[in-house]
Amino acid sequence: MTQTVENRGTPLVEMRDMSISFGGIKAVDHVTVDLYPGEVVGLLGHNGAGKSTLIKMLSGAYAPDTGVIRINGEKAEIHNPRDARRYNIETIYQTLALADNLDAASNLFLGRELVTPMGFVDDDAMEAETRKIMHRLNPNFQKFSAPVSALSGGQRQSVAIARAVYFNARILIMDEPTAALGPHETQMVADLIQQLKAEGLGIFLIDHDVHQVMKLCDRASVMKNGKLVGTVDVADVTDDDLLAMIILGKNPITGEVMAG
Amino acid sequence: MTKSAPSSAQAKPSLFKSLEIDTRLLGMIGAFVAICLVFNVITDGRFLTPRNLFNLTIQTVSVAIMATGMVFVIVTRHIDLSVGALLATCSAVMGVMQVQLLPQFLGLGNPLIAPLAVLAGLLAGAVIGAFNGWLIGYQRIPAFIVTLGGLLVWRNVGWYLTDGQTLGPLDKNFLLLGGVEGTIGATASWIAGVLFSVVAIWAIWRARRAKIAHAFPVKPLWAEGALMAISVVAILGFVAIMNSYQVPLGRLKREFAARGEVLPDGYTEVYGLPISVLILIIIAIAMTILARRTRLGRYIFATGGNPDAAELSGINTRLLTVKIFALMGVLCALSAMVAQARLANHTNDIGTLDELRVIAAAVIGGTALAGGIGTIYGAILGALIMQSLQSGMAMVGVDAPFQNIVVGAVLVLAVWIDIQYRKRTGEKV
Numbered sequence: 001m002t003q004t005v006e007n008r009g010t011p012l013v014e015m016r017d018m019s020i021s022f023g024g025i026k027a028v029d030h031v032t033v034d035l036y037p038g039e040v041v042g043l044l045g046h047n048g049a050g051k052s053t054l055i056k057m058l059s060g061a062y063a064p065d066t067g068v069i070r071i072n073g074e075k076a077e078i079h080n081p082r083d084a085r086r087y088n089i090e091t092i093y094q095t096l097a098l099a100d101n102l103d104a105a106s107n108l109f110l111g112r113e114l115v116t117p118m119g120f121v122d123d124d125a126m127e128a129e130t131r132k133i134m135h136r137l138n139p140n141f142q143k144f145s146a147p148v149s150a151l152s153g154g155q156r157q158s159v160a161i162a163r164a165v166y167f168n169a170r171i172l173i174m175d176e177p178t179a180a181l182g183p184h185e186t187q188m189v190a191d192l193i194q195q196l197k198a199e200g201l202g203i204f205l206i207d208h209d210v211h212q213v214m215k216l217c218d219r220a221s222v223m224k225n226g227k228l229v230g231t232v233d234v235a236d237v238t239d240d241d242l243l244a245m246i247i248l249g250k251n252p253i254t255g256e257v258m259a260g
Numbered sequence: 261m262t263k264s265a266p267s268s269a270q271a272k273p274s275l276f277k278s279l280e281i282d283t284r285l286l287g288m289i290g291a292f293v294a295i296c297l298v299f300n301v302i303t304d305g306r307f308l309t310p311r312n313l314f315n316l317t318i319q320t321v322s323v324a325i326m327a328t329g330m331v332f333v334i335v336t337r338h339i340d341l342s343v344g345a346l347l348a349t350c351s352a353v354m355g356v357m358q359v360q361l362l363p364q365f366l367g368l369g370n371p372l373i374a375p376l377a378v379l380a381g382l383l384a385g386a387v388i389g390a391f392n393g394w395l396i397g398y399q400r401i402p403a404f405i406v407t408l409g410g411l412l413v414w415r416n417v418g419w420y421l422t423d424g425q426t427l428g429p430l431d432k433n434f435l436l437l438g439g440v441e442g443t444i445g446a447t448a449s450w451i452a453g454v455l456f457s458v459v460a461i462w463a464i465w466r467a468r469r470a471k472i473a474h475a476f477p478v479k480p481l482w483a484e485g486a487l488m489a490i491s492v493v494a495i496l497g498f499v500a501i502m503n504s505y506q507v508p509l510g511r512l513k514r515e516f517a518a519r520g521e522v523l524p525d526g527y528t529e530v531y532g533l534p535i536s537v538l539i540l541i542i543i544a545i546a547m548t549i550l551a552r553r554t555r556l557g558r559y560i561f562a563t564g565g566n567p568d569a570a571e572l573s574g575i576n577t578r579l580l581t582v583k584i585f586a587l588m589g590v591l592c593a594l595s596a597m598v599a600q601a602r603l604a605n606h607t608n609d610i611g612t613l614d615e616l617r618v619i620a621a622a623v624i625g626g627t628a629l630a631g632g633i634g635t636i637y638g639a640i641l642g643a644l645i646m647q648s649l650q651s652g653m654a655m656v657g658v659d660a661p662f663q664n665i666v667v668g669a670v671l672v673l674a675v676w677i678d679i680q681y682r683k684r685t686g687e688k689v
């Protein structure tokens with residue numbers, strides 16, 4: 001495995017030697033990835049390669065079998081999603097993880113509700129905040145009082161994105177954030193990623209669109225059958241190189257082809 | 261839990277739209293009124309008498325109290341089949357405390373007996389409920405199994421606590437919690453009615469102010485006023501009914517005789533609000549606030565809507581399950597308290613089949629077994645509808661087996677209507 005990036009000091013996130021298996025299936029098999037501040041790292045791979053599982057260990061959803069996670073060089077103890085939030089890790093899950101029966105504001109603040117001085121949830125304040133951020137992300141969004149089950153796929157995705165960016169994340173995980181979005185909304189997310197990157201966030205972006213990855217990411221890590229094929233600087237490779245990594249498991253730098 | 265839709269959607273909002281009254285609530289009230297009217301006609305006006313309505317309310321209380329807790333259980337996609345059995349165990353604990361244990365130490369009639377007995381029952385309910393919740397949440401045994409087992413276990417634990425005996429007579433103060441023995445009289449009832457009215461008006465007003473403060477759309481002022489008027493009329497109307505049920509002459513004579521006095525000519529007295537109904541109202545308000553205005557309530561509904569999402573949002577859904585079932589246990593104990601006091605003793609079969617009544621009340625009240633949806637007021641109305649059906653049929657002289665057939669059919673029918681309603685409004689079925 002080649003580390004193509006010159007030494008840039010301590011990474012924001014370092015996931016070393018991560019493994020997890022589900023009843024015999026090695027979903028993630030000794031994978032190491034890292035992420036620097038102000039950087040977007042693309043995670044690529046075929047369906048079932050283990051991308052979502054890898055980042056779920058960072059977001060606290062899964063406990064790894066092996067591996068260490070370091071944040072700013074220090075070993076991080078992430079045992080559940082609350083721990084991850086404490087490290088300012090925010091996640092847009094592939095499944096969106098929305099409670100369908102609640103409205104956008106309740107979902108956005110789920111687990112972190114705004115409360116009145118008496119300790120009661122302050123729905124009006126939360127709705128006001130939600131209106132503000134949605135206005136920035138998706139000005140067409142109007143359904144603030146409907147349960148999210150009444151929203152379109154893209155509108156639901158906007159709510160999930162809003163939740164991830166509202167709470168001043170330092171580390172942002174986006175698992176196929178534009179899968180349900182139209183071209184205009186996809187462009188808005190691309191702009192958002194550029195803006196957050198400029199603010200110094202580190203972003204893991206899972207996306208099947210190689211073209212999009214070439215455009216938005218600084219580096220790309222490719223996985224195949226739970227293993228890491230390699231990590232490359234996007235500037236050094238072509239679309240076809242990335243496709244060869246994904247499909248054949250061929251590392252464009254070493255020329256090595258992964259077994260299996 | 262969704263906030264009601266803003267009324268600005270249509271150019272000319274309909275009457276219900278402006279009032280933003282839940283149409284499902286209206287439907288249930290409509291069903292209740294229809295049942296009352298039909299039975300009133302069949303019984304030649306005996307159904308809608310203050311006396312019958314008074315009895316109807318005090319008979320509803322026990323099931324209604326538990327139904328409020330069942331809403332949370334079902335909303336989180338669980339079920340509790342053990343509530344009737346748990347009620348029996350809590351009732352046995354309270355019975356043993358006040359009839360056998362406490363009088364030995366405190367002496368018969370000591371004013372501490374009732375509160376201590378109640379406390380012991382509440383504790384038993386909370387501990388058993390929490391234990392159920394632990395088995396379900398942490399050990400991952402399905403709630404259906406845990407509480408099916410609990411149904412057998414707790415009814416018979418109750419049996420052993422009392423050696424199968426009926427316990428009585430109960431403490432005199434304890435009896436006040438039941439119904440007929442414990443009413444607060446005319447004046448206090450009016451005061452309570454006015455207090456509740458003020459609270460209702462204040463709540464509507466405060467909600468409006470909060471919306472205005474955030475520049476959200478609000479209902480027209482007349483609609484807000486109409487809502488306040490409806491609330492006040494409903495509250496004071498209920499008080500008026502309870503206040504027009506007169507204490508029978510024979511009973512007054514006995515009471516006066518017991519005090520060594522003679523009943524003056526032309527003296528009358530009314531019952532007023534039963535203490536058990538006040539307890540139910542307070543529980544209903546507390547549970548509604550819990551559901552809508554606290555984090556715990558928000559987490560309950562979020563977990564019901566999508567357990568994975570709740571977990572990924574950092575909600576400890578296992579502990580949440582323990583809390584929900586512990587709360588259910590406490591409500592079973594409160595229910596046991598009211599039921600035992602109303603029946604004036606503890607019997608082994610107390611609360612038999614209540615699990616079915618409680619689940620039916622919650623479901624008739626619009627709680628969806630798929631999870632995530634349900635209201636406290638719906639469950640209470642559901643309990644009231646069931647009880648009015650049962651009382652009405654008993655009054656008409658319908659055979660007991662046929663009563664059960666009707667109640668069973670109504671349960672299925674109510675859920676079917678609810679599904680049709682949800683299809684039309686586009687809600688999740």
Ligand SMILES: Nc1ncnc2c1ncn2[C@@H]1O[C@H](COP(=O)(O)OP(=O)(O)OP(=O)(O)O)[C@@H](O)[C@H]1O
Pocket residue numbers: 022025026027045046047048049050051052053054094
């Ligand atoms: N909770 C789980 N239980 C059992 N197996 C799982 C679980 N989660 C993932 N897997 C398995 O792990 C492997 C990797 O899945 P993962 O979701 O990480 O793939 P992915 O790379 O995100 O794919 P996609 O592009 O389709 O989203 C798959 O074989 C999947 O079946």
Ligand SMILES: [Mg+2]
Pocket residue numbers: 051052053094175
């Ligand atoms: Mg995935």
